[in-house]
Amino acid sequence: MTPDAMDAVFLALGNATRRRILDIVKASPGCNVNDICAYFEISRIAVMKHLHALEDAKLLTSEKRGRDRRLYFNAVPIRMIYDRWTTEFSSLWAERLTRIKYAVEGASETRPAETKPSTRGSIKAEKQAKRGKRKRDG
Amino acid sequence: MTPDAMDAVFLALGNATRRRILDIVKASPGCNVNDICAYFEISRIAVMKHLHALEDAKLLTSEKRGRDRRLYFNAVPIRMIYDRWTTEFSSLWAERLTRIKYAVEGASETRPAETKPSTRGSIKAEKQAKRGKRKRDG
DNA sequence: CTGATATGTAACCATCTGGTTACTAATGAC
DNA sequence: GTCATTAGTAACCAGATGGTTACATATCAG
Structure with a gap:
């Protein structure tokens, strides 16, 4: 699973409204957008944005059926x-x-310390100040 | 688990940098903020914000030890x-x-339909339009 | 066709997010 | 005490998020 895909899933789940939508669709597969809207006070457009987020995360699939868009939960x-x-x-x-x-x-005295701190990168200053001295090694 | 707590956890996990930080702390419990910074190109302040997000979500705990803040992973x-x-x-x-x-x-013809659509709430118009007239006549 | 219903698109707005720099405070080494 | 090191705070900024209204399109029922 790519990091981006993971971002999408976690971000989609990181919102109570979207989790509720997910529960609703899971409970009533094949429902349409307006069915979902009936559960909330927010506008249909807001609901649709949530639905898009959930589809981006592939937590929902949808299928156009006449005027309606039918929604299905996807557990994958x-x-x-x-x-x-x-x-x-x-x-x-x-x-x-x-x-x-x-x-x-x-954890009192021991410090397992680093495992693979690679770059020691420096943004601007801050780390430049470190160049002179290094301690805590011997 | 309260919805807000869940939001915090999912939102914290919904960012690749934070997931990496979590992995690092898990691999080296007791490391401090600068140890984490060494893995990234972003500023220490940015890293600290991520650490705060992770602590808010209770995915990390920290303990002040002298100048250092020691970090620990929390799986709960x-x-x-x-x-x-x-x-x-x-x-x-x-x-x-x-x-x-x-x-x-x-899914071909059947529509399981709603389970408990409560309010039928109306934001402004849109749902008001469902009773009377329509405007698309021009 | 006429009109109601269901969805889609565009533009706007406030707030949150993730990043920056600048500065401050506490602690450890000498 | 002096000064480097570690951490924390404040102010700022661009872009994403979550919401709105207004308008457009497509399909279903007569």
């Missing part, structure tokens, strides 16, 4: 994130809250 | 969404892609 993107998380973070599901414990109790 | 919010999805959408994990098939093949 959620499934893909689900899969990523279950693999990516699977160890954490096992650990549960142990990371919190670590953060509070375990 | 992701775990909660994970749990919501596995229960909320569990049937869909079974169905897999059948909803797509339905959308393309199954």
Whole structure:
């Protein structure tokens, strides 16, 4: 799953109205735009923008049927994130809250420090000031 | 999990830089702000804003230690969404892609229609027009 | 055809987002 | 104490987001 696709999915889900729309379409597949509008106080155009966002994220599919646009829920993107998380973070599901414990109790003096800080890039100044001295290594 | 909390989590995850930051902190718990900055070309202030967003979403915790702010990953919010999805959408994990098939093949004449369209709210006009006249006569 | 319904498009506006620079404050090393 | 380092705050800016109104098009019911 490309980062852009992921952005689209998370951003689409990052709005309560859109999550509600998703729930509604999931509950009544084949409904049209006005059906969705009936649930909200915002304008039809606003609803359509939400629908576009959800379609961009591929969380909804739609099909033109006469005057209507029929809407359907699509679980695939959620499934893909689900899969990523279950693999990516699977160890954490096992650990549960142990990371919190670590953060509070375990971290006193040790600093695991960096893993691969590549560029040491400098925006303007700020990092230029660092050139002279370096410490904390020996 | 409150809708606002959910918004915060999804919006925090809806940005590739923030997801990368999350990965970095997860890989090196206890790192400080400058450690994170070393991975990016953007300014430290921009990184801090991302860190604030992640802390708002409770995806990161931090602890002030001398000059440094030490950062730790927190899996709880992701775990909660994970749990919501596995229960909320569990049937869909079974169905897999059948909803797509339905959308393309199954939906021909039937319209499951609404489930509880409440208000029939009207923003300004648009829905007012549904009772009386029309204007498109010129 | 006439007119109502359903969707689509365009232009506008306020606020949020993600970035910047400039400056301030606290702490650690010598 | 002095000064570099780390973090925080404030003000600014371009572009995205989420909302609006006005208008346009397409289809369905007579």
